[in-house]
Amino acid sequence: MPAEFPVLISAQTQEHLLKWLARKGSPGAFIRIGVKGGGCSGLEYVLKIDTERKSIDLEFSAGELLVVCDERSAKFLQGSELVYTGNLLGGNFTFENPNAKRSCGCGTSFTPVERNS
Numbered sequence: 001m002p003a004e005f006p007v008l009i010s011a012q013t014q015e016h017l018l019k020w021l022a023r024k025g026s027p028g029a030f031i032r033i034g035v036k037g038g039g040c041s042g043l044e045y046v047l048k049i050d051t052e053r054k055s056i057d058l059e060f061s062a063g064e065l066l067v068v069c070d071e072r073s074a075k076f077l078q079g080s081e082l083v084y085t086g087n088l089l090g091g092n093f094t095f096e097n098p099n100a101k102r103s104c105g106c107g108t109s110f111t112p113v114e115r116n117s
Helices: 011-024 071-075
Strands: 007-009 030-037 042-050 059-062 067-069 079-087 088-096 100-103 109-112
Touching: 007 011, 007 059, 007 088, 011 030, 011 067, 011 079, 011 088, 030 059, 030 071, 059 088, 088 109
Parallel strands: 007 079, 030 067
Antiparallel strands: 030 042, 042 109, 059 067, 079 088, 100 109
16 A cells, blocks of 8 residues: 555645535545545546545545545555646536546546456
């Protein structure tokens, strides 16, 4: 299991996560990232505001921002980057994931690279 936080989060993306948290969160809320089974490619990305910590959570903090990821998801996200893509129609968060063998067209799910272990 990775000991460090598996996902890179740029300063720009951190700013947008803080804005999202300020608009939608409650006291003590934080950002949870991860993966779960589903979507059209096998695993679906999780990005949500949460208030309940798990004993298996890894954490990233920068100032007022706290982002957590459970250890199970971390192996599928290791080396990824969470990116904010802003444009004239609005913005969106996406994962750039080197562990994805294939992604769906909308970018919300992926098929992981098979590993021998």
